[in-house]
Amino acid sequence: MLKYKTYTTEINNLKESGNFRELKNVSFNEGSEIEFSNKNYINFSGNDYLGIAGNKELSKLFIDNLTSVDLTSVSSRLLSGNEVSYLELENTLVDLYKRDSALVFSSGYHLNIGVIPAIALKGDLIISDKLNHASIVDGVRLSGADVFRFKHADLNKVDDYxxxxxxxxxxxxxxxxxxxxxxxxxxxxxxxxxxxxxxSAFIYLDEAHGVGVLGDNGLGLAESEGLIKDVDILTGTFGKALASYGAFLVCDSVLNEYLINKTRTLIFTTALPPFQLKWTNNVLKHLPSMKYEREKLTELSAYLISELKNKGFNVVGNNHIISIIIGDSAKAVTVSESLLANGIFALAVRPPTVSVGTSRIRISLNANLTFENIDLFVDALKFDN
Ligand SMILES: Cc1ncc(COP(=O)(O)O)c(C=O)c1O
Structure with a gap:
């Protein structure tokens, strides 16, 4: 259609380069099973690292205690939306992280695109790893500060700069x-x-994929390194290991006061509904006790990495996130489809999520997987390197 020529041309370009995306309709079953097109698959593509989403007992207990008012959100937090569940959740975060204050946001994306422009102003400098998530990239774009983007993990470059x-x-x-x-x-x-x-710089650490999985109490990498107090703004999302929705940061109280006044994605958006905050709080309180799940993830991951390397695949990842680099996007999609034919749901990740030429199968492990599931995956993964 001529009217939409710009868009149809781009859609065709995406299809030709193997980068066209479609929404897949799925539903979740108990454990680590996912249902897609009326068939069950083992899910290797969810961020539910601790297996909480598949724990129907935990959610049933929670739902049985809900009331109808828990479902409603009536305005932004700064108007009449700061329902008491926000305070309860933020208090739990303060207790766990042993920091002055915590602030909850509607999502990790909201948090990054709101907080980064609020703290980094004209006359300031942002130093950002080139592999940082799109929400950080967008937050940086919205800020008035100068930016130095450094080659992934090259902290010597940061020092020099x-x-x-x-x-x-x-x-x-x-x-x-x-x-x-x-x-x-x-x-x-x-x-x-x-x-x-x-x-004399500040550290902003996005623990989206560290929370739940790393550290004695599951508080993230900063906990496992004993450095929580050295991080000026430590953020995490509830939408991954915590099997909920929303996000948080912990920081000193002066920054907290400032952010409540200056973060547009906190000021100009509707508050989360109480049931969501209560569910998150409920899960968060379980986090320190989930040591078995964290250890299981480490064991599954060590096994998967060594099996993949033995088969000669190009593998990156230290723990619960493991990517098998394939390169070409269309080839990555074909590999994903062949895994699907073997009962495995492991999606191809392509540009712009990763850079051109590094399309991959990205695995996110969860603690409900078994070693037999891993064997099945490794046996089913076949392509010319
Ligand atoms: C590093 C990182 N930060 C932030 C986000 C966004 O979090 P949310 O899904 O809560 O919007 C993600 C999500 O993938 C992420 O990987």
Whole structure:
């Protein structure tokens, strides 16, 4: 249709390059099963790392205690929407992280695109890892600060850049994911803290994929490294290991007061409904006790990585996120389809989520998987390297 020529041309381009995306209608079963087109598959593509989404007992107990008012959200937090469940959830976060204050947002995407432009102003500098998530990239775009994007994980470059340029700026924010969402590797937090101290910078750590999985109490990479207090803004989302929805940050109280006043995605959006906040709080309180699930993930992951490497695949990832790099997008889709034919739901991740030429099958493990599931996956994965 001529009227939509711009869009149909782009759709055709995406199809030709193997990068066209479609929504898949699925439903979740108990454990780590997913239903798609009336068939059951083992889900290797969910972010429910601890297997909480598949725990129907936990959710049933919670739902039985809900009332109808828990379903409603009536306005933004700064109007009449700051229902008492926000306070309860933020208090739990403060207790767990042992920081001055916590602030809950509607999602991790909202958080990053709201908080980054609020804290990094004209005259400031943002230093951002090139593999940071799209929500960080968009938050950085919305900010008035100058930006230095560094090659993934190359903290020596950051050191050099700050040595030469620190004096030109007021505040400097180093922004990174703790566990990278596509490559599954961990940032070198100790080195970041050193850089922060040497160059008088702030650290903004996105623990979207660290929360739940790392640390004794499941608080993330900063906990496992003993560095929670050194992170100026530590963020996490509830939509992954916590099997809920929403996001949070912990920080010093002065930043908290500032952010309540300056973050547009907190001010100009409707508050989360109480049931969501209560469910998150409920799950969060279980987090410290889920050591078995965290250990199981580590064991499953070590086994999967070694099996894949034995078969000669190009594998990246340290723990629960593991990617098998394929390269070409169309080929990655074909591999994903052949896994589907073997009862495995493991989707291809393609540009723009990852850079061109690095299309992949991205695995996110969950604690309900078994070693037999891993064997099935490894046996089914076949393509010319
Ligand atoms: C590193 C990172 N930050 C933020 C987000 C966004 O979180 P949410 O899904 O809660 O919007 C994601 C989601 O994939 C992520 O991987």
């Amino acid at each position: 700050l040595t030469k340029n620190r004096s030109k700026y007021n505040n400097v924010w180093i922004i990174t994911e703790s566990v990278f969402s596509m490559d599954g590797d961990f940032t070198n937090l100790k080195k970041l803290v050193e850089l922060k101290q040497n160059h």
